[in-house]
Amino acid sequence: MKEPKQLSVSAIESGTVIDHIPAKTLFKVISILGLDHIDSQITFGTNLESKKLGRKAIIKISGKFFEDNDINRIALVAPEAKLNIIKDYEVVEKKVVEVPDAIVGIAKCMNPKCITNYEKVTTRFKVVSKKNVALKCHYCEKITNQENLQII
Amino acid sequence: MKNRSLVSIDDFTSDEVLKILDLAAEFEKNPVSRLLEGKVIATLFFEPSTRTRLSFESAINRLGGKIVGFSDAGATSLAKGESLHDTIKMVSSYSDLIVMRHPIEGSARYASEIASVPVINAGDGANQHPTQTMLDLYSIRKTQGTLNNLNVFMVGDLKYGRTVHSLMMAMSRWNTTFNFISPEELKMPEEFKIYLENLGLKYYEHLDFTDIISRADIIYMTRVQRERFSDPIEYEKVKNVYVLKNSMLANTKPNMRILHPLPRVNEIHTDVDSNPKAYYFEQALNGVYTRQAILCSLLGIK
Numbered sequence A: 001m002k003e004p005k006q007l008s009v010s011a012i013e014s015g016t017v018i019d020h021i022p023a024k025t026l027f028k029v030i031s032i033l034g035l036d037h038i039d040s041q042i043t044f045g046t047n048l049e050s051k052k053l054g055r056k057a058i059i060k061i062s063g064k065f066f067e068d069n070d071i072n073r074i075a076l077v078a079p080e081a082k083l084n085i086i087k088d089y090e091v092v093e094k095k096v097v098e099v100p101d102a103i104v105g106i107a108k109c110m111n112p113k114c115i116t117n118y119e120k121v122t123t124r125f126k127v128v129s130k131k132n133v134a135l136k137c138h139y140c141e142k143i144t145n146q147e148n149l150q151i152i
Numbered sequence B: 001m002k003n004r005s006l007v008s009i010d011d012f013t014s015d016e017v018l019k020i021l022d023l024a025a026e027f028e029k030n031p032v033s034r035l036l037e038g039k040v041i042a043t044l045f046f047e048p049s050t051r052t053r054l055s056f057e058s059a060i061n062r063l064g065g066k067i068v069g070f071s072d073a074g075a076t077s078l079a080k081g082e083s084l085h086d087t088i089k090m091v092s093s094y095s096d097l098i099v100m101r102h103p104i105e106g107s108a109r110y111a112s113e114i115a116s117v118p119v120i121n122a123g124d125g126a127n128q129h130p131t132q133t134m135l136d137l138y139s140i141r142k143t144q145g146t147l148n149n150l151n152v153f154m155v156g157d158l159k160y161g162r163t164v165h166s167l168m169m170a171m172s173r174w175n176t177t178f179n180f181i182s183p184e185e186l187k188m189p190e191e192f193k194i195y196l197e198n199l200g201l202k203y204y205e206h207l208d209f210t211d212i213i214s215r216a217d218i219i220y221m222t223r224v225q226r227e228r229f230s231d232p233i234e235y236e237k238v239k240n241v242y243v244l245k246n247s248m249l250a251n252t253k254p255n256m257r258i259l260h261p262l263p264r265v266n267e268i269h270t271d272v273d274s275n276p277k278a279y280y281f282e283q284a285l286n287g288v289y290t291r292q293a294i295l296c297s298l299l300g301i302k
Helices: A023-032 A068-076 B014-029 B050-062 B084-094 B107-114 B130-144 B162-174 B190-199 B232-238 B280-298
Strands: A015-022 A042-050 A054-062 A082-087 A090-096 A102-104 A124-129 A134-137 A143-145 B040-045 B066-070 B097-102 B119-124 B151-155 B177-181 B203-206 B218-221 B257-259
Touching: A015 A023, A015 A068, A023 A042, A023 A054, A023 A068, B014 B130, B014 B162, B014 B280, B040 B050, B040 B084, B050 B066, B050 B097, B050 B119, B050 B130, B050 B280, B084 B097, B084 B107, B097 B107, B107 B119, B119 B130, B119 B280, B130 B162, B130 B218, B130 B257, B130 B280, B151 B162, B162 B190, B257 B280
Parallel strands: B040 B066, B040 B097, B097 B119, B151 B177, B151 B218, B177 B203, B218 B257
Antiparallel strands: A015 A054, A015 A082, A042 A054, A082 A090, A102 A124, A124 A134, A134 A143
């Protein structure tokens, strides 16, 4: 009997590994970071076992390094995500994501009477609380809290 | 303030607010001029609001400006499905300033980002109505001689009342003590109380105000509407508690004045109207001077 071929996601020479993404938000992370529009080699695995998250996903992006501002945009959907910055196959830096001060175009305002739910307006929020995430809408000035948070 | 929009009272610093109030005082002395001659002001009322619209139109007319606009969205291209975005784009090219009333919250902020001319928010749903707040501030300063260290009573519907929320936020800049008097179901929302606590300002909540009325510098009355109550019996129980009658005013301070954003229904008994402490009709007139001042400030004329 033949040994099954090992198809493991191989290590990258240089780039970014994003680990501890909840499996169910993997594609939102991909979309928020615009990974579906870049030329870098990307490999990802999902529904991997994780003691912390149940099922997690991981993304490896070759030759790509993110600014903190960019990567923090995923904090709403992957608050526990950890980043490993790889150079020469070595982890040279580890980072955690942080909820940014402002959220643009990711979340939906929970106020059904808000203009952003009527016209094509990019949503904008000020983050008024980071621990239990609370977002104040730039337009209607109402608060959207963690429980009611919907990602667009 | 030239070329800025007024969407929320928070858009202006305390100094800027005071400058507008000073200018409004000039217009009160001298309400008629040609300062807006040659200017076209668009008044877009996507929902009817007779009082606010007439006040703005009176302000514009007294300054010699011209008005284009509508008072009922049913008669416009909106009825054909045009977006707010496109309406505002078009109107900005026809006018020097836009006054807009719209039922959707946040519509004014959005319009101010699209328009190439200043936008004045004349009410966006339950969100903001800054010119009302500005005229309330003007009325308070005029009757008290100052905005500092006053004791302001807010009475009635403090839960849904947009005007009381904006006025409370604005007055919190001047070390105000607040007394909130409302039925249990219509209490001031938690977020506003937290806001005052963070500023270290004093506020007190009461279910009734007959015993404490002598402390007030300003009594700001609002309407308690039957439809706000989930239980009609609750409304029946409280509907007469929040009605101000002339007999209640006997021991009030001499400087005390009664304000109301109007329209009034029955929450101020008509026997109060002849009391010199009743100020709500003058308050409405102050709206014209305040709006004259706001128009001229945003157009950079004064």
